[in-house]
Amino acid sequence: MTGAPQPETRAFTESFVIGVGRKEEIRRTLEAVLGEVAARAYDTGACFAIRLALEEALANAIRHGSGNDPSKRVTIECRVDRNEVVISIEDEGPGFDPAAVPDPTTEENLQLPSGRGIMLMRSFMTEIAFSARGNRVRMIYRRPEAG
Amino acid sequence: MPSTGSRLRVTEQDGITRISFVDRNILDDANIQQIADEILRIIDERHEPKVLISFENVDHLSSAALGRLIIINNRIKAKNGQLRLADIHKQIYEVFVITKLTNLFRICETSDQALASLA
Numbered sequence: 272m273t274g275a276p277q278p279e280t281r282a283f284t285e286s287f288v289i290g291v292g293r294k295e296e297i298r299r300t301l302e303a304v305l306g307e308v309a310a311r312a313y314d315t316g317a318c319f320a321i322r323l324a325l326e327e328a329l330a331n332a333i334r335h336g337s338g339n340d341p342s343k344r345v346t347i348e349c350r351v352d353r354n355e356v357v358i359s360i361e362d363e364g365p366g367f368d369p370a371a372v373p374d375p376t377t378e379e380n381l382q383l384p385s386g387r388g389i390m391l392m393r394s395f396m397t398e399i400a401f402s403a404r405g406n407r408v409r410m411i412y413r414r415p416e417a418g
Numbered sequence: 419m420p421s422t423g424s425r426l427r428v429t430e431q432d433g434i435t436r437i438s439f440v441d442r443n444i445l446d447d448a449n450i451q452q453i454a455d456e457i458l459r460i461i462d463e464r465h466e467p468k469v470l471i472s473f474e475n476v477d478h479l480s481s482a483a484l485g486r487l488i489i490i491n492n493r494i495k496a497k498n499g500q501l502r503l504a505d506i507h508k509q510i511y512e513v514f515v516i517t518k519l520t521n522l523f524r525i526c527e528t529s530d531q532a533l534a535s536l537a
Binding site for chain 1: 445446447477478480481482484485486488489492509513516517518519521522
C-alpha cells in the first residue's frame, strides 16, 4: 500500500518575465506557482487566499499598470517554502498611489464596479507592500502555525 | 483562445430565471465580460425579471466579477426586478463579507431558499 505523497520540503524560487499579450503563458505560470504552493501542503483556505491575491495583483498589473498593452511585460518573482509564500509582481507602468484608491466598503462607494482588488489582497494575505512608485507589489502568505 | 459557447446554464421555473455557471473559475476578464453580457441580455428580455444566480459550481471569483454583479443588480432593479445569489462556497462568501457586498445583495444559503423568497 502506498501512502499519500509526501509534501515537498525544498524551497521553490523562480522569476518569470512575460509579455502582457501572452495570456496563456501568464495563466500557465500562475498555475505552476499555485502547484508549488499545493505541493507544500498548504490547506484549501491558504490556496484560495494565495490564488485570489495572485489573480488580483496580476489583473492590476495587466489592466491598470500596463493598460492591456501587449508590448509591455510583467515580472513575477516567487519563493515558496513550507512556512511562507512570497510573491512580487512588477509592471512597466508609471505606478500609482495605493492610498488614493477609495475605500470600496463605504456606503457611497459600495455601488462602484471596481476598486476591490487591493482590499482583497490585503485581507487574504499576511502582508502586502507596494514600491514607492507603486508599480511593484510584494505579498506574503505566512502559514499560521509558522508564527 | 476565447470561447464562443455559452458560459451559463439557464433554466426557467414559475417565472424565475435560474442561472448557474459552466466555469469553476470566473477570473479571466474576457470570460467575465462574456458572462455579464449574457446575463444582461437575459435581463433585458424580461419584464420585472426575477433572477437567481447560483454559484454552486464556482470555486474562484475575481473582484472584476463582483463589479459585473453590481451592474447586473442595478439593471435588474431598474426593471423593478429582483435578484438573489445562492449556493456560495464559504471562501467566496468571505469575499462578499470583506467587501460588504452582503449589504448590497440578497444572498441565500441555498437555491431552494432563494426560489422561495422570489415566489
